[in-house]
Amino acid sequence: MQRSSEDFIELLKPIYSNAISYCIALTRNETEAKDLLQDSLLKALEKFTALRDDTKFKPWLFTILTRRYYALYQKSLIKKNFLNESYYFETVEFPQIFEKETNELNQKALLEALGLITEKERVAIVLFEVGDFSMEEIRMIQGEKSLSAVKSRISRTRIKLKELILAIQKTLTNR
Amino acid sequence: MPGNIENDLDAYWDPIRKRNSDHSFPAVADWIREMHKSVGRSRLEKRKRRRRSKWFILSILPVFFILSCTIRINRVESSGTLVNFSIDKKEDNSFQKLSSLQQQFAFTCYEFLQADQPTVAFFIFLIPDKEQKTLSLITKQLKILNGLQKLDINSINYTIRESLFSTFWHKTLQLGDQQKPKGEELIQNIQATLKGKGLDFLSISIINDEDGHIAFTSTKQYPDSLTITNKNVQSDEEKPLQSDKIRNTATSMDRLQIFEWLLGLWKVKYVPQKTYHYWLRINDSILQCFVIKYPDEGLIKIGDDGPDISAGFSIRHSKSDSTILSLRGIEWKFLLANDKEMLFKNETTPKSANVKWSLADDRKTWQSAISGEQNLEVVNLIRDENTGLENIVKEFIVKHPELIKKS
Numbered sequence: 001m002q003r004s005s006e007d008f009i010e011l012l013k014p015i016y017s018n019a020i021s022y023c024i025a026l027t028r029n030e031t032e033a034k035d036l037l038q039d040s041l042l043k044a045l046e047k048f049t050a051l052r053d054d055t056k057f058k059p060w061l062f063t064i065l066t067r068r069y070y071a072l073y074q075k076s077l078i079k080k081n082f083l084n085e086s087y088y089f090e091t092v093e094f095p096q097i098f099e100k101e102t103n104e105l106n107q108k109a110l111l112e113a114l115g116l117i118t119e120k121e122r123v124a125i126v127l128f129e130v131g132d133f134s135m136e137e138i139r140m141i142q143g144e145k146s147l148s149a150v151k152s153r154i155s156r157t158r159i160k161l162k163e164l165i166l167a168i169q170k171t172l173t174n175r
Numbered sequence: 176m177p178g179n180i181e182n183d184l185d186a187y188w189d190p191i192r193k194r195n196s197d198h199s200f201p202a203v204a205d206w207i208r209e210m211h212k213s214v215g216r217s218r219l220e221k222r223k224r225r226r227r228s229k230w231f232i233l234s235i236l237p238v239f240f241i242l243s244c245t246i247r248i249n250r251v252e253s254s255g256t257l258v259n260f261s262i263d264k265k266e267d268n269s270f271q272k273l274s275s276l277q278q279q280f281a282f283t284c285y286e287f288l289q290a291d292q293p294t295v296a297f298f299i300f301l302i303p304d305k306e307q308k309t310l311s312l313i314t315k316q317l318k319i320l321n322g323l324q325k326l327d328i329n330s331i332n333y334t335i336r337e338s339l340f341s342t343f344w345h346k347t348l349q350l351g352d353q354q355k356p357k358g359e360e361l362i363q364n365i366q367a368t369l370k371g372k373g374l375d376f377l378s379i380s381i382i383n384d385e386d387g388h389i390a391f392t393s394t395k396q397y398p399d400s401l402t403i404t405n406k407n408v409q410s411d412e413e414k415p416l417q418s419d420k421i422r423n424t425a426t427s428m429d430r431l432q433i434f435e436w437l438l439g440l441w442k443v444k445y446v447p448q449k450t451y452h453y454w455l456r457i458n459d460s461i462l463q464c465f466v467i468k469y470p471d472e473g474l475i476k477i478g479d480d481g482p483d484i485s486a487g488f489s490i491r492h493s494k495s496d497s498t499i500l501s502l503r504g505i506e507w508k509f510l511l512a513n514d515k516e517m518l519f520k521n522e523t524t525p526k527s528a529n530v531k532w533s534l535a536d537d538r539k540t541w542q543s544a545i546s547g548e549q550n551l552e553v554v555n556l557i558r559d560e561n562t563g564l565e566n567i568v569k570e571f572i573v574k575h576p577e578l579i580k581k582s
Contacts, residue, residue: 005211009204016203020196041207045214092209095202107190129188158184165187 003048011057012041018131019061020097025126026069028111030098038094040068062131063141066123073119109172113164121157128154243340250335250342254361255303256310257368258317259327261295266322273298276316280309283511283518295324299374301331301365329368333361431492433512434462436538440564441556444540452487452556453568462490465568482564484571488543500530502545526550 012019023033023040044064051060114122120142127138139150262269277283284298302310317326337345344350369375443450449469457463464487491499498509500519507519507530519530528547535541538558545552 005208008211009207012207013200013204016200017194017196021191021194024194025191041203042210042214045207045211046218092206092213095199095206097196097199097203099198104190106187110187110191129184130192162184165184 003051005045007054008045008048011054012061015058015061018058019065021130022062022065022126023069025111025114025130026065026122027073028115032073034094034097036065036069036072037097039072040065043068059133059137059141062127062133066127066141069123070119105172109165109168110161112168113161116164117157117160121153121160124150124153125157125161240340243343244338246339247336248339248342250337250346251332252335253304253330254333254364255301255331256307257299257301257329257331257365258310258314259297259299259325259329259372259374260317261292261297261324262320263322263324264294264296266320269320269322270296272316272320276313280313282309282313283513285511286513327372329372331361331364331368333364431456431460431462431490431498434490434517436534437462437464437490440559440561441541442559442561444555444557451482451559451561451564453564455568455572460492464488465571467564467567482567484568521547527552 020033020037023036024030027033027036040061044061047064051057114126117125124138124142127133127141128135133141135147135150135154138144138154139147142150144150262273273284282300282302284300287297287299289295289297302313314326314328317323366375437454438456439454441452441454443452451467453465453467455463455465466485466487468483468485470483487502489501491501493499500507500509505521505524505527507521507527510518510520512518515534517532517534521528521530524547526547527545527550529545531544531546533542533544540555540557543554543556
């Protein structure tokens, strides 16, 4: 089924800011967040015809964002260099989505703390806190079998983040 | 802020959560419209490319398959292991042990002598590749034999010429039955190994292609006399024979000469009726046994009852270079002969699968045993000099020429 770009735009509009926040929290860097969003939107456009239920657009897009994040920011050089797909069609330059870099201290501390936890923990906590997804949705996006694994991961990460933010803030005030 | 964190992380998440990026949405929407067209085009191209590659694969696969079936390659595989060893003749215990080993592991050693070492008995046998476990057990036992002078183990290879596909199928996937070695090639390879060991006076005959069993015989005119009668001394006349080239096929005459001892009259022992076996050479390739049975002496005689004569075993050397033993329509293939026994095998009649002729040292008595599934027929014979019976047999042949023709 051929679907128009307007359908896609319509569905994206309400969750657009949410998606950008998700990208920033995952990558902790506005440039990388922009790359992740651009790459994920292209992937989503390619796969858009396969989306049957429009009410599932948000978890569908966030699943793509998560998978692209894993794919683009894999630590393995082999995976990074050889497994990443390259687009064989001409791409138009992605618009500037950030006006100025934020200097908010709380956000800086949180992003720094997010950088100190594992990828799985980061994705789970960001989906929960920023994406506002339910535990069940997070389980599906992360491809987990057990819901309790997701629950314990999130609660463990919250404790971890608290400790990390405290430590980071201490060093910031000492400076 | 440090105080807040104990209770609430929301203060840290809020700047990210409440971040409003809607101002950039119109530009992103334009980008999406633009990219949507490119994505649509690329999807079409992708589909075309996929279809093209599908056709390419479909067309290249049969070509590849035909090529792999056509291109033939040579592959060397091991067909068995040739074991050559020698034992001091004084070590009787070792000979007994060797005999029990042969029975235990169902293999047969060929025994031979060498002119320069009259006090040593040499043995040779071949174990097929699939029985390597047996080989290791046998060699382990051979190594502990007293008087063992040398133990030489050589692998016999053969070349398989098959297609690339068959090689992939047999060798890589380990599927299907692998091509069996051709008898001639196998013999050549064994001969080459024997030559390397200075044993080129031995000739080889394949006794069972399917199992890959190999028998060794001597090219000498009286092969078993080498091991039985001339154990200690070999004349100078015989020596050049050892250096003769190996002959794969002996003449019928040569082949049947190992049965020459049978010729003449034998009396059957331990039977109520007087019974004789008379072996006669019909021609160069047939030996025939006639069974002469006298009527039971306990019965009332009616008229002049002569002995009852019938055809017994016959030994035939066929054109295909195999020696066949026949009796009542059953045929046994000649397996091996040594100084103590002769073995024949039949693969179609399980009840009479094996014929074993056991010979006494003086060759004046011997035993014929036909054995198989729940069947054992034993006949004991002793040499008899009753010359009158020869004429009876000859008369019988004249009267029944069809019997000879049948043979």
